[in-house]
Amino acid sequence: MHMLMFVLDNPDYLDDVLSAWENIGVTGVTIVESTGISRYRKAQLIGNPLMAGINRLMYSGEEGHLTLFTIVKGEAKVRQCIEAVEGIVGNLLDPNTGVLAAWPLSIVKGVPDPSLNTEAD
Numbered sequence: 001m002h003m004l005m006f007v008l009d010n011p012d013y014l015d016d017v018l019s020a021w022e023n024i025g026v027t028g029v030t031i032v033e034s035t036g037i038s039r040y041r042k043a044q045l046i047g048n049p050l051m052a053g054i055n056r057l058m059y060s061g062e063e064g065h066l067t068l069f070t071i072v073k074g075e076a077k078v079r080q081c082i083e084a085v086e087g088i089v090g091n092l093l094d095p096n097t098g099v100l101a102a103w104p105l106s107i108v109k110g111v112p113d114p115s116l117n118t119e120a121d
Helices: 012-022 037-046 052-059 073-089
Strands: 001-009 030-034 066-073 098-104
Touching: 001 012, 001 073, 012 052, 012 066, 012 073, 030 037, 073 098
Parallel strands: none
Antiparallel strands: 001 066, 001 098, 030 066
């Protein structure tokens, strides 16, 4: 099992990414609104620094990111997810596309798909 985290730079691509992942068998995805330090610092400059926070992004005229988390079965599925994402947003090595990371999991419990629940000895 692998945890896959994808920070989507342009939220307009969300539906396309989710559809592409569904097409390759990834259905359980958690979506979290997020922002990076650069956008956070810009938001601080707009108003009172004591009141600055992630919610101030809505007043800054800039959109935040969306961070997607999913658990997939094996590195081959991770590579399929990467290929699907890059087919939509472009090469992740290019700026303003996103950041993707994946790492192996030793214990997984509570995932609706029983084939993804495992526990180490």
